[in-house]
Amino acid sequence: MYKSKLFNLSRRRLALWYAGVMGVILSLGGLTFYHMITQARWYALHRELESVAGTLHDGLEPVLKQPGRMDEQAVNQVLPYVCFASTNCSLPPEMTQRHSLSLFQQKGYYIRFLDLSGRLIATVGQQPEGLPFRGNALCQTLEDRKGNRFHQISMLLDTAGHQQTWGYMQLGRSLKDFDEDLTTIAWLIGLSLPISMLLISGASWWLAGLAMRPVYQSYQRIQQFTADAAHELRTPLATSKAMIESTLEMDKLPEVEARDTLNKLNRQTDRLIQLVQDLLLLSRMNLKVLNLKRQPCCLNDLVMDLLDEFEALAIAAGLRLKLDIQVEQPVYVLGDEEQLYRLMANLITNAIQYTPKAGCIILRLIAEEGYALLQVEDTGIGIPESEQGQIFDRFYRVNRDRSRHTGGAGLGLAIVQAIAQAHQGRLAVQSQPGNGSIFTLLLPMRMR
Incomplete structure (x- = not known):
């Protein structure tokens, strides 16, 4: 600064x-x-x-x-x-x-x-x-x-x-x-005024620095966000441009190669569309202009749907996906079921991507003291303690090489945090490198 x-x-x-x-x-x-x-x-x-x-x-x-x-x-x-x-x-x-x-x-x-x-x-x-x-x-x-x-x-x-x-x-x-x-009083007042002004000037400079610090930090985040967004957009755009240029240089293009090129362009376009949609969602949530549906949501049904959707994906990755429901009665919260589903889906997707084969992922539902707890626990690679405070930042990735291999842009956990905050919930993470991670979402329950 x-x-x-x-x-x-x-x-x-x-x-x-x-x-x-x-x-x-x-x-x-x-x-x-x-x-x-x-x-x-x-x-x-x-x-x-x-x-x-x-x-x-x-x-x-x-x-x-x-x-x-x-x-x-x-x-x-x-x-x-x-x-x-x-x-x-x-x-x-x-x-x-x-x-x-x-x-x-x-x-x-x-x-x-x-x-x-x-x-x-x-x-x-x-x-x-x-x-x-x-x-x-x-x-x-x-x-x-x-x-x-x-x-x-x-x-x-x-x-x-x-x-x-x-x-x-x-x-x-x-x-x-x-x-x-x-x-004598006039002299004392006259002498104390410049001395006080010197002290006030020093305090003003210090306080102005404190006041400008969060502004500067926000400015740095905007600069970092702009650089990261440009970097994420540049990769699929450069890939698409390279494929188009190589295709245009060919006199005759076989139908098989043409279809392959179009499929690659389609995948890059989908990646760009998803990135833009994620950024738009985050912006709307930050500006609080996203219309969330406020209606009772049954978390028991939600975790069952998540298990049905991701069980096959976990098996394909060589993992076990288990369900642990520690409640006897249905648990309801007030919120947007679609967004809550997306929140938990992002957490499960991350767990699958960062858990080695033969690992286990547990989807847990707990109710205590008027709050519902949704947990995603894995036996993955874990997150260093020094980086746990940054994983919810946009475009931040703990393992950048592996994230690029899996196609992630580093917006998943930022979206998770934004959805949790929009539902007056709290998101916490417990993790140690090599011992897996536990992501916990705390939501206020709605009594039926």
Whole structure:
């Protein structure tokens, strides 16, 4: 297969298609995964800020008395370390790391308090530089002067008793860690994609080879079949042509020689007709277009008819043909009696051809567990174990010289196998060189 340009090209195309489809699927999967991770992190971040903002909102509103003003002592009880805009304060080192509510466990969080005009009143945490004020936006993503991104939530605060609007509380956190994590994930996805594509390409080439193997084997069988069929057709055609040419070269042809030539041509023509009919039968069975008669067939009568027909042929070959019926009641199967007869006739014919003189052939009928077994046992030359799996192939012959002597084309057992399969039966062979062979046909019985 690897030396065939046609199959290598087909394998390459199949591998490319598989790798391309898998690449698209992986890319879409990576983008979907990245989008889901991003959305999940945004949702978790927003929920965290909302939770903290809600807690501060509920705790601060009762201590706010006048719009735009804060009671430092009262506010410090709710939110320690508030830095008012009118004072120059420095936060303790621990406050640069976390918020006192223990909901902030990372750097980058901040709180800003502004009046309704946007004037800064107080702050908590590390404050971004140059962060714009947008009082009408509840949730926003902003950048400071250094280009750092922050996610911020703005909430309106009322005075105690909800009598007046106090101003704004803005709570936010830096997106530096958030962006770094997403960048790392994007790099991992970007790097894993080409590595995965390399592995997929190798797997695609291997799988394409596996997929093409049965196709190539079928192609080889077709080539072998064509060569064998041409070889079988060439012999009788060449013989016929030689006889015709030799006859045409003779000025006068005696009547005896003319009849002899015509008889030889007739035999070669019969051989060609039989070969074509066998090939046509096999093709129809493989395509399942052969109309088999599905009717009850009595196998007891079938084996008796076979014995009557082939007993004289066996005696002429110096053989004994015996019948061994191991059933007390008639055995019926559903099928085409004519085709089943042909199946068994081919097996008996083969047994006669390949069994030396003084040998014995046994035609046996057995019924067990709902199945009928038809066996043809001989004491012939046997079949090597290495060739038993090939004897049902078309034009295959174990002993080619002897087969040509008996006129066989190597289609008998192929027809036997096709007929058995058409009747949902199984065909098995047991054989050892020099000890004969046993061909067993297993058919489902039909209860009357």
